[in-house]
Amino acid sequence: MNKPSIPKGTRDFSSAEMARRNYIFDTIRDVYALYGFQQIETPAMENLSTLMGKYGEEGDKLLFKILDSGDFLRGVDAAALTEGGTPRLAACICEKGLRYDLTVPFARYVVQHRDELTLPFRRYQIQPVWRADRPQKGRYREFYQCDADIVGSDSLLNEVELMQILDEVFRRLGIRVAIHINNRKILAGIAEIIGQADKIMDITVAIDKLDKIGLDGVNAELADAGLPAEAIERLQPIIQLSGTNEEKIATMRQALADSETGQKGIDEVEFVISTLGSVAPDMTAVVELDLTLARGLNYYTGCIFEVKALDAQMGSISGGGRYDNLTGIFGMPGLSGVGISFGADRIYDVMTTLDLFPAAATQTTQLLFVNFGPAEATYAMQALTACRRSGIRAEIYPDAAKMKKQMQYANARQVPFVALAGETEMANSSFTLKNMTTGEQATVNIQQLISAIS
Amino acid sequence: MNKPSIPKGTRDFSSAEMARRNYIFDTIRDVYALYGFQQIETPAMENLSTLMGKYGEEGDKLLFKILDSGDFLRGVDAAALTEGGTPRLAACICEKGLRYDLTVPFARYVVQHRDELTLPFRRYQIQPVWRADRPQKGRYREFYQCDADIVGSDSLLNEVELMQILDEVFRRLGIRVAIHINNRKILAGIAEIIGQADKIMDITVAIDKLDKIGLDGVNAELADAGLPAEAIERLQPIIQLSGTNEEKIATMRQALADSETGQKGIDEVEFVISTLGSVAPDMTAVVELDLTLARGLNYYTGCIFEVKALDAQMGSISGGGRYDNLTGIFGMPGLSGVGISFGADRIYDVMTTLDLFPAAATQTTQLLFVNFGPAEATYAMQALTACRRSGIRAEIYPDAAKMKKQMQYANARQVPFVALAGETEMANSSFTLKNMTTGEQATVNIQQLISAIS
Numbered sequence: 001m002n003k004p005s006i007p008k009g010t011r012d013f014s015s016a017e018m019a020r021r022n023y024i025f026d027t028i029r030d031v032y033a034l035y036g037f038q039q040i041e042t043p044a045m046e047n048l049s050t051l052m053g054k055y056g057e058e059g060d061k062l063l064f065k066i067l068d069s070g071d072f073l074r075g076v077d078a079a080a081l082t083e084g085g086t087p088r089l090a091a092c093i094c095e096k097g098l099r100y101d102l103t104v105p106f107a108r109y110v111v112q113h114r115d116e117l118t119l120p121f122r123r124y125q126i127q128p129v130w131r132a133d134r135p136q137k138g139r140y141r142e143f144y145q146c147d148a149d150i151v152g153s154d155s156l157l158n159e160v161e162l163m164q165i166l167d168e169v170f171r172r173l174g175i176r177v178a179i180h181i182n183n184r185k186i187l188a189g190i191a192e193i194i195g196q197a198d199k200i201m202d203i204t205v206a207i208d209k210l211d212k213i214g215l216d217g218v219n220a221e222l223a224d225a226g227l228p229a230e231a232i233e234r235l236q237p238i239i240q241l242s243g244t245n246e247e248k249i250a251t252m253r254q255a256l257a258d259s260e261t262g263q264k265g266i267d268e269v270e271f272v273i274s275t276l277g278s279v280a281p282d283m284t285a286v287v288e289l290d291l292t293l294a295r296g297l298n299y300y301t302g303c304i305f306e307v308k309a310l311d312a313q314m315g316s317i318s319g320g321g322r323y324d325n326l327t328g329i330f331g332m333p334g335l336s337g338v339g340i341s342f343g344a345d346r347i348y349d350v351m352t353t354l355d356l357f358p359a360a361a362t363q364t365t366q367l368l369f370v371n372f373g374p375a376e377a378t379y380a381m382q383a384l385t386a387c388r389r390s391g392i393r394a395e396i397y398p399d400a401a402k403m404k405k406q407m408q409y410a411n412a413r414q415v416p417f418v419a420l421a422g423e424t425e426m427a428n429s430s431f432t433l434k435n436m437t438t439g440e441q442a443t444v445n446i447q448q449l450i451s452a453i454s
Numbered sequence: 455m456n457k458p459s460i461p462k463g464t465r466d467f468s469s470a471e472m473a474r475r476n477y478i479f480d481t482i483r484d485v486y487a488l489y490g491f492q493q494i495e496t497p498a499m500e501n502l503s504t505l506m507g508k509y510g511e512e513g514d515k516l517l518f519k520i521l522d523s524g525d526f527l528r529g530v531d532a533a534a535l536t537e538g539g540t541p542r543l544a545a546c547i548c549e550k551g552l553r554y555d556l557t558v559p560f561a562r563y564v565v566q567h568r569d570e571l572t573l574p575f576r577r578y579q580i581q582p583v584w585r586a587d588r589p590q591k592g593r594y595r596e597f598y599q600c601d602a603d604i605v606g607s608d609s610l611l612n613e614v615e616l617m618q619i620l621d622e623v624f625r626r627l628g629i630r631v632a633i634h635i636n637n638r639k640i641l642a643g644i645a646e647i648i649g650q651a652d653k654i655m656d657i658t659v660a661i662d663k664l665d666k667i668g669l670d671g672v673n674a675e676l677a678d679a680g681l682p683a684e685a686i687e688r689l690q691p692i693i694q695l696s697g698t699n700e701e702k703i704a705t706m707r708q709a710l711a712d713s714e715t716g717q718k719g720i721d722e723v724e725f726v727i728s729t730l731g732s733v734a735p736d737m738t739a740v741v742e743l744d745l746t747l748a749r750g751l752n753y754y755t756g757c758i759f760e761v762k763a764l765d766a767q768m769g770s771i772s773g774g775g776r777y778d779n780l781t782g783i784f785g786m787p788g789l790s791g792v793g794i795s796f797g798a799d800r801i802y803d804v805m806t807t808l809d810l811f812p813a814a815a816t817q818t819t820q821l822l823f824v825n826f827g828p829a830e831a832t833y834a835m836q837a838l839t840a841c842r843r844s845g846i847r848a849e850i851y852p853d854a855a856k857m858k859k860q861m862q863y864a865n866a867r868q869v870p871f872v873a874l875a876g877e878t879e880m881a882n883s884s885f886t887l888k889n890m891t892t893g894e895q896a897t898v899n900i901q902q903l904i905s906a907i908s
Contacts, residue, residue, distance in 0.1 A: 003784075004565055004566050005566065006499075006504075006566075007500070010497035012494065012497070012563055014494060014567070015493055019493070034847050034848070035847075035849065036818070039469055040467060040468060040469055041466070041472060043460055043464035043466070044464075044498060044552075044584070045461050045596065047461055050458055061523070065521040070515075072540055086524075086525055089527070112459065112460075113468070118863055118866035118867060120853075130499075132524075141499075142497050150852070154853070157825075157831060157852045160835070161850075161852075275835075278832050279832055279836050364487070364490070378733055381611070385734055391488070394489075395489065396611065398604070398609035399609045409572055
């Protein structure tokens with residue numbers, strides 16, 4: 001029989017991996033809770049009518065569809081089976097799909113439960129999502145998202161708090177980061193002053209290459225993209241933008257003097273950065289106004305964030321932004337939202353690379369009792385119950401196997417302490433406690449055993 | 455536009471529900487970890503070849519199948535589309551399915567990762583499973599299972615520890631329970647001595663009705679089921695089995711004197727119950743030998759457990775047992791396992807009925823700062839940062855809305871404390887702290903604020 005396997009792009013998580021993943025999830029969860037966010041969960045399966053058309057044509061193709069149960073061909077006419085291609089047939093035989101992200105289910109949730117919710121609603125959600133992407137290194141077909149969003153409030157204090165959350169989570173995880181901030185309205189302003197609304201992606205991509213190809217290179221690329229000389233001329237202060245955030249803001253305010261939208265974007269960024277300076281002067285993260293940040297342009301409408309690790313080569317490890325009209329797609333217009341998301345897999349990789357997981361995060365069992373036979377096992381299990389009552393994670397080797405085998409088990413499991421009790425110890429109500437790291441042994445009673453490990 | 459909805463049999467969990475569910479999951483997780491169990495996770499999707507044929511014909515029908523992505527009709531000949539019925543077509547266009555339980559994926563995991571695992575392997579797993587069952591009250595198409603299993607050890611100490619876990623979890627949750635124990639070999643022994651191996655289900659079902667229909671009723675039902683008078687005669691001591699566990703064991707040992715298998719079953723139950731008495735004399739749960747317990751007869755081979763709440767009308771809220779040869783279906787024979795599973799949804803219902811959730815389990819935000827405008831908000835947010843650093847879950851209302859609206863928000867969210875700071879407080883570096891339960895107000899500085907809430 002062949003060794004069984006799992007679908008490509010999916011993963012099993014071993015207990016060592018789970019311990020480290022939980023360390024990340026628990027950190028994010030704790031910080032979200034400190035900031036008043038409330039956890040919700042939505043089903044893995046959504047109606048395809050909820051999901052289709054929300055992620056563009058490409059996204060529709062990446063949805064995992066679930067075959068209707070029972071006689072799924074009932075009512076499907078013979079022609080549909082062979083004509084019209086697979087998308088049409090899929091629509092006939094599949095009503096449900098696996099969620100593709102947490103944002104659309106959240107929008108659906110808000111609209112469906114509008115009468116039960118108190119606005120502004122601060123929710124967080126940590127659940128897997130599924131995408132039929134071509135699997136490759138670092139890209140999976142099942143992965144967790146860790147989202148926090150606030151809906152029903154236009155206040156920029158929400159942006160400020162989300163940046164504090166980004167700072168706090170990475171501070172706790174020990175990852176040094178830069179939080180890049182930009183604003184969709186600044187980008188719109190840039191496009192406006194040069195009269196090239198459709199070239200904004202070309203512009204940000206070219207500016208992003210300044211370090212690599214130099215000013216002449218950037219200007220050449222902009223010309224190749226079809227920008228007239230005059231537009232490129234007007235972009236010069238923006239391309240060469242440098243200095244502190246305050247200096248950048250001053251330069252941009254001047255460069256975008258003719259764009260009302262642009263001014264609004266600068267106001268927003270300035271408010272967020274200066275408020276952060278007042279309310280969180282001890283932030284660990286570097287905050288940086290970055291005009292090349294152009295994520296999610298088709299849905300973000302205000303501030304945009306992206307987090308990069310300073311000590312590891314890795315793309316964005318977290319990001320987010322402000323979107324107006326999240327729930328409009330489900331018939332509830334006028335509700336503004338702002339949110340962030342942590343990329344757990346990339347954070348995991350950064351922490352592994354930089355060796356940032358604390359030992360305690362990966363240690364499971366703290367104490368193993370060796371099993372010498374029925375009477376000794378009963379004696380050990382009485383102590384075991386006491387240890388667990390004191391919060392010690394402990395086991396007894398279930399079989400009276402050879403000593404060597406039991407010690408191998410302790411080593412393989414990386415159990416730091418082993419307790420042994422044979423006839424002598426039982427007669428003295430004691431245990432021999434072995435420290436597996438140092439090799440030291442000591443004779444202890446149950447209280448000493450517990451305090452040695454606690 | 456219609457209000458959006460979710461697939462039937464699935465659920466959204468609100469933040470209040472999530473808080474209570476997490477209270478249950480965290481309790482189970484903590485106890486599993488104390489007993490040295492290691493968490494793993496497996497993908498939601500498994501290859502259908504892994505799942506099919508493992509749950510009987512009925513189970514195969516209840517698997518959610520995932521339509522292959524891309525051109526799923528490629529290679530499917532026209533005849534298959536119309537002939538052979540839907541199961542054959544489904545097999546052509548679906549390679550993957552959603553997991554139906556956690557046991558088969560666990561068996562697959564053990565075989566696939568056999569070279570990385572140290573045996574005995576104690577794993578726990580808390581993840582959702584999916585079944586295309588007809589939805590009804592208390593039965594869902596997506597629900598969580600919380601399983602712990604030990605593979606690679608025949609020792610009955612594992613059974614003892616699993617019963618201790620059952621006891622500890624329900625003790626912590628505050629649910630008074632009886633743990634029913636039986637043994638597959640005792641049931642086989644009963645069938646053996648009366649020469650009616652195929653009647654064991656009829657017998658346990660009939661015995662289970664003793665309280666309701668009386669001894670004559672039970673005997674009549676056994677006769678209806680086709681048992682000869684002599685067999686019914688031999689069953690009398692078993693049907694009328696009563697007394698303490700020790701008395702029951704003594705009676706059964708005599709009744710099954712002619713069955714070696716039956717004696718073995720009694721030995722096992724006796725060992726588990728008496729060892730429990732020695733190592734966990736302070737157990738809270740009632741332990742009861744119950745011959746009518748006949749769950750999972752097609753896979754359990756030794757001890758069987760089932761937990762019932764004493765103070766609520768509800769089916770089994772937890773259960774498990776010993777199965778030999780779990781991994782044989784994947785080509786790795788000879789590995790014995792024993793495990794338990796908690797029914798989170800039923801436990802949730804019992805706890806709701808009995809009002810057992812502690813208030814702290816459902817409270818989210820502890821403190822809300824009222825927002826009186828930009829300057830006041832900055833002042834409040836400085837304090838907010840300090841509160842969060844002290845571990846207080848706190849928020850500021852993001853907009854400078856009317857006081858009434860902000861207080862309504864605090865009430866709706868059931869926030870127990872509200873802090874207010876206007877000009878006067880700002881001048882004195884103070885806050886007005888309002889206890890929302892008692893209505894009391896006090897002027898406090900930031901340290902007093904933090905200690906009042908911590």
